[in-house]
Amino acid sequence: MHKTLKRGAIHPPRATLATQQRAFDRFRAEYNDERPHQYLRGATPGARYRPSSRPYPSVLLAITYPSDFVTKEVTAASTFRLGQKLYFLSNSLTHYPVGLEEVDDGLWSVFFRHVLLVRIDERAGTLTRG
Numbered sequence: 001m002h003k004t005l006k007r008g009a010i011h012p013p014r015a016t017l018a019t020q021q022r023a024f025d026r027f028r029a030e031y032n033d034e035r036p037h038q039y040l041r042g043a044t045p046g047a048r049y050r051p052s053s054r055p056y057p058s059v060l061l062a063i064t065y066p067s068d069f070v071t072k073e074v075t076a077a078s079t080f081r082l083g084q085k086l087y088f089l090s091n092s093l094t095h096y097p098v099g100l101e102e103v104d105d106g107l108w109s110v111f112f113r114h115v116l117l118v119r120i121d122e123r124a125g126t127l128t129r130g
Contacts, residue, residue: 004031062112065099073097082108085125089117 009027010096014020027121033046040048065071072080074093079086089110099111106122118127 001031064099065097065111066101069099069101069111071097073098082120083122085122087120087127 005027005127008030009023014023031045032049033044034115036042038042061065072082074080074089074096077088078086078091078094080098093112096112098117100120101109101111103119105111108120108122110117110120118129120127
């Protein structure tokens with residue numbers, strides 16, 4: 001698909017953003033609605049597409065954790081501090097809160113919403129997969 005996109009809409013690059021966008025729009029219309037696809041037995045992706053029945057929320061629910069959790073916001077550097085140690089999590093969690101549950105003395109489970117991300121041994125300063 002990427003070779004086809006490059007051939008159809010990128011090479012050569014267009015002179016202005018507007019003409020480049022028109023090239024992308026033409027490519028998308030042809031690729032999705034006109035050109036038959038072998039994998040789809042000659043159908044087009046547009047003919048096979050079905051919108052999801054699940055509604056897409058206009059506002060996401062606030063992220064909250066139980067009252068016995070410690071909540072930390074992941075920094076722009078994708079880190080959070082526990083005690084004196086800085087831990088790296090993930091770029092995708094930047095500016096989101098994570099919940100830390102102390103499961104034993106100095107042993108923590110780190111959650112994003114209901115998903116266990118990692119476990120921290122505060123004494124050893126180590127992270128292990130959840």
